[in-house]
Amino acid sequence: MLVSTTNFAWTLGLAPVVRAALYDTVIQTPNGPVQGYPAFNSSPAHMNLTNWRDVTVWKGIPFAADTSGENRFRPPQNVTAWNTTFDAKNYGLSCPSSGTTYATIGEDCLNVNVWSAANSSDDKLPVVMWSYPAGGSNADPRFDGAGMADKGIVFVNYNYRTGPTGWLVSPELTQENLASINVNSSGNWGMLDQFAAVQWIRDNIASFGGDPDHITVMGQSAGSAATYHILNSPLTKGKIVGAIIQSGVRDPYDPLATSLAEGYQTYDVSEAYGASFMESVNCSTVACLRQLPMETLDVSAMPGTTSASWKATLDYYCMPDTYLNTLELGLANDVPVMTGNTKDENGASYGLNITLATYLSDLNSTYAGDYVNRFFAEYPANDSASASAAENAQFTDRSTVGTHFWAQYWLSKKTSPVWTYLWDHAPPGQTAGAAHMTEIQYTQNNLYNVYYGQWEDEDYQIATTMNAYWVNFIKHGNPNGEGLVQWDSVSPNVTKTQELGNNWGPMPIASSSSQIELFKEWFPTLSAI
Incomplete structure (x- = not known):
C-alpha cells in the first residue's frame, strides 16, 4: 500500500492516478513505514540520466534482526516490526570482518539499500539484487544503485x-541446528543471510515499485560466489529469474575454482578450522563465543593458516552438492545466466615482467609430466617479453575456456541460455589494466562516483553500452537490444565469447583450437570441486 501526502482531486466521482517520486511519500512495508530521499540533487554531469528526478533511495533498512549475542552463529532471525516511520537517510552498520572503510562496523548489520525510480507501488519494475565482493559493504559508492534505477530497475x-560470524562450523552448533530446524549441519550463516535478502525482496519490494516475481541476482568475486550459491541452492528454488556472475564460475576441475572466491571447503575442513579458532580465543563452548566482545570476532583469517579459511562449506543443505555434481545432476535454478571475467585477473597481470626462467618455473609448478611441455608448446616464449605475454595469455585463456566449459556443463542439463564475456578496458588513474573489479561501475552506470582516476569521454560511452547489456538482461533475460552489437549465447559448437570494453563483439575463447583442446584434456586429470 502506498501512503501519499499528495491531496487527491476528485472529478465526476473518479480518482485520477497520482504519480510522484516515492521520496514524496511514506511507504508502508510489511515491517513498518519507511521514508526515502532523493538520490540526486541535480543531474549528474556526463551521465545522460533521464529519470534522475524520480530516483529515490532508502538506506539501512533492516532485513533481519541484530546478529549479536544469542543470535550469533544462528540463521538470520526475523526483524521486529516498527510502528513509527523508519528514516532511511543513512547507511546502516556493516558486518564484522567485512574490511570496509565506508561504514561503521557492528553486528546489527543485516540491512538493505533500495534505489527505485518508480512513481507508484503498482509499477512492478524488474529488480536486481547486488552482492558485493570481499572487503565490500553496501555503503561502498562503487555499488550505488541510482544509475541502474534511472533505467527502470529497482536496485x-x-x-x-x-569471517567467523559468517562461516563458523562446530559440532555444538550442528546440534543446535538439528534441534531447532532439523538440519544436521552448521556454518554458512553468511550464505543464509544472502538467501534471506532474496526473501526480503520477495516480501517487501512491491512497496518500492518492484516486481517480487522478477528478481535477478548479481555479484562480483565473493559476490559472484554468493550469486552462484543463490543460483544453485534448493532454498532459493523458484525465487529468481536470472543470475549475473562476474569473475566467478569456471570449469569445476580447474584448481583455481578451489582457491578463488567461489571456492568452498568440505565439512571436516571447516569443522577443524572452527575448532582451531575456538581454541585461539580460549572458548570451548558456543556460549563462551556468544559472550565475547565483537572485536575478538572481527577477523578475516587466523594467522599461520593456509589450507582453510572462512568460506562456504559443503553442507548438503544450503549447498546441495559439489559444483560438479550440481551441474551434472541439474540441481540449480533453471534461469538465464550471464557470466565472465576481466582480462587482467586470476593469474594474468597487466604490465607483467618476468624472466623466461620464472615462466618455466611457473609451468612446472602448475602442470605435471608431459603437460609442462605441451603447454609450453601452445604458449611458447624465448625471452622476458614473450614469457610475460605467454604467462598472461595462458591465464586469461584458462578463464575464458574454463567459463565456456562451465557453460557446456550447464547446457547439458538446463534449457536456459548462458552468455559469457571478457572485459578488457582499463579505467583511468590506475596501473593494473582491466583488473579484477574494474568493470563494476560501468555495468552499474554510476560513474558519477569517481573511484579510479577522472573519467574520460570514452568511459562514459563504455558505461552506457555496458549498462544497456546488463539492464536488458535484468529486464528480459537476454542482454541484446536495440543499438547494441549482437551478443550470442553459448552453443555447443561455437567457441566464442563476447568482448566488452575496448571493442564489442564475438572473440575466440583462445587463440587456437589446439589450446582449447589441451585445456579440455588437462582439466579432467585433476580433482573436481
Whole structure:
C-alpha cells in the first residue's frame, strides 16, 4: 500500500492516478513505514540520466534482526516490526570482518539499500539484487544503485556476515541446528543471510515499485560466489529469474575454482578450522563465543593458516552438492545466466615482467609430466617479453575456456541460455589494466562516483553500452537490444565469447583450437570441486 501526502482531486466521482517520486511519500512495508530521499540533487554531469528526478533511495533498512549475542552463529532471525516511520537517510552498520572503510562496523548489520525510480507501488519494475565482493559493504559508492534505477530497475544491495560470524562450523552448533530446524549441519550463516535478502525482496519490494516475481541476482568475486550459491541452492528454488556472475564460475576441475572466491571447503575442513579458532580465543563452548566482545570476532583469517579459511562449506543443505555434481545432476535454478571475467585477473597481470626462467618455473609448478611441455608448446616464449605475454595469455585463456566449459556443463542439463564475456578496458588513474573489479561501475552506470582516476569521454560511452547489456538482461533475460552489437549465447559448437570494453563483439575463447583442446584434456586429470 502506498501512503501519499499528495491531496487527491476528485472529478465526476473518479480518482485520477497520482504519480510522484516515492521520496514524496511514506511507504508502508510489511515491517513498518519507511521514508526515502532523493538520490540526486541535480543531474549528474556526463551521465545522460533521464529519470534522475524520480530516483529515490532508502538506506539501512533492516532485513533481519541484530546478529549479536544469542543470535550469533544462528540463521538470520526475523526483524521486529516498527510502528513509527523508519528514516532511511543513512547507511546502516556493516558486518564484522567485512574490511570496509565506508561504514561503521557492528553486528546489527543485516540491512538493505533500495534505489527505485518508480512513481507508484503498482509499477512492478524488474529488480536486481547486488552482492558485493570481499572487503565490500553496501555503503561502498562503487555499488550505488541510482544509475541502474534511472533505467527502470529497482536496485537492492545488502550486507551479509563474513569471517567467523559468517562461516563458523562446530559440532555444538550442528546440534543446535538439528534441534531447532532439523538440519544436521552448521556454518554458512553468511550464505543464509544472502538467501534471506532474496526473501526480503520477495516480501517487501512491491512497496518500492518492484516486481517480487522478477528478481535477478548479481555479484562480483565473493559476490559472484554468493550469486552462484543463490543460483544453485534448493532454498532459493523458484525465487529468481536470472543470475549475473562476474569473475566467478569456471570449469569445476580447474584448481583455481578451489582457491578463488567461489571456492568452498568440505565439512571436516571447516569443522577443524572452527575448532582451531575456538581454541585461539580460549572458548570451548558456543556460549563462551556468544559472550565475547565483537572485536575478538572481527577477523578475516587466523594467522599461520593456509589450507582453510572462512568460506562456504559443503553442507548438503544450503549447498546441495559439489559444483560438479550440481551441474551434472541439474540441481540449480533453471534461469538465464550471464557470466565472465576481466582480462587482467586470476593469474594474468597487466604490465607483467618476468624472466623466461620464472615462466618455466611457473609451468612446472602448475602442470605435471608431459603437460609442462605441451603447454609450453601452445604458449611458447624465448625471452622476458614473450614469457610475460605467454604467462598472461595462458591465464586469461584458462578463464575464458574454463567459463565456456562451465557453460557446456550447464547446457547439458538446463534449457536456459548462458552468455559469457571478457572485459578488457582499463579505467583511468590506475596501473593494473582491466583488473579484477574494474568493470563494476560501468555495468552499474554510476560513474558519477569517481573511484579510479577522472573519467574520460570514452568511459562514459563504455558505461552506457555496458549498462544497456546488463539492464536488458535484468529486464528480459537476454542482454541484446536495440543499438547494441549482437551478443550470442553459448552453443555447443561455437567457441566464442563476447568482448566488452575496448571493442564489442564475438572473440575466440583462445587463440587456437589446439589450446582449447589441451585445456579440455588437462582439466579432467585433476580433482573436481
